Amino acid sequence: MIEGVAPSVWIAVVTIAALLIGFGLFLGRGGPRDARGRRQFRLRPMRRLVGLLLLALACVSAMFAVTLYQFFRLTxxxxxxxxxxxxxxxxxxxxxxxxxxxxxxxxxxxxxxxxxxxxxxxxxxxxxxxxxxxxxxxxxxxxxxxxxxxxxxxxxxxxxxxxxxxxxxxxxxxxxxxxxxxxxxxxxxxxxxxxxxxxxxxxxxxxxxxxxxxxxxxxxxxxxxxxxx
Structure with missing residues (x-):
């Protein structure tokens, strides 16, 4: 643990990371590229499921970080x-x-x-x-x-x-x-x-x-x- 960094900050970092990765997996095209180099959309259930789970984790972590922010550190x-x-x-x-x-x-x-x-x-x-x-x-x-x-x-x-x-x-x-x-x-x-x-x-x-x-x-x-x- 780095001294002086509140636990809510670490949770917020994890929340942002899970949110970005989750959106990328859930909304990303993830298919092969066409002749113009653009990715084609393909329905990949496991990829979408993992992205959805990460988004759910981000929501729970965000609630936890906001709640924890109400509390004061005690040293x-x-x-x-x-x-x-x-x-x-x-x-x-x-x-x-x-x-x-x-x-x-x-x-x-x-x-x-x-x-x-x-x-x-x-x-x-x-x-x-x-x-x-x-x-x-x-x-x-x-x-x-x-x-x-x-x-x-x-x-x-x-x-x-x-x-x-x-x-x-x-x-x-x-x-x-x-x-x-x-x-x-x-x-x-x-x-x-x-x-x-x-x-x-x-x-x-x-x-x-x-x-x-x-x-x-x-x-x-x-x-x-x-x-x-």
């Missing part, structure tokens, strides 16, 4: 989000979230704590031995209650953070299991922390594929200690 403990909280009412807060590649956005959360979830892409052998880094994609931001009974009876707030309308790796793997032998996407990670007015947090992902949260400033850290965190 070290990496800050992936910043959350600032403002209290509006009892158990109601406005969370200003700064996420990679997006402008800051406000989310109204209800509860005692906030939670963020991510989908992780962990590679299997031999991709793991080749040094392919894990990937992540932030998926949800939600409010939660300390008491499980309150979680069942009080209003819940959940927001999608990932891009909508795009193919999901899990769905692609279930539909085309033979094409994705080195990808393990059945893995999620989440972390939560208390909500209080003025709290500031940083969300990180470590290379092993786990989300964790740290207070961003001393005031938040002191407030967490007072609350037993």
């Amino acid at each position: 070290a403990d990496e800050p992936v989000a910043r959350i600032v909280l403002r209290q509006q009412a009892p158990r109601q807060f406005v969370a200003t979230a700064e996420l990679p590649g997006k402008a800051p956005e406000d989310y109204t959360l209800r509860g005692d704590e906030w939670q963020i979830d991510a989908r992780m892409v962990r590679w299997r052998l031999p991709a793991l031995l080749a040094g392919v880094p894990p990937l992540y994609r932030l998926e949800r931001l939600s409010g939660r209650y300390t008491d499980p009974a309150a979680d069942q009876s009080e209003p819940r707030t959940v927001y999608a953070l990932g891009p909508a309308g795009m193919p999901d790796l899990g769905a692609l793997k279930q539909r085309f299991p033979g094409w994705l032998p080195f990808v393990d996407v059945q893995y999620g990670s989440g972390a939560y922390m208390p909500m209080f007015d003025g709290a500031r947090y940083r969300v990180f992902v470590d290379p092993r594929g786990a989300l964790f949260i740290r207070p961003e400033d001393a005031a938040t850290q002191d407030a967490l200690k007072q609350r037993g965190w």
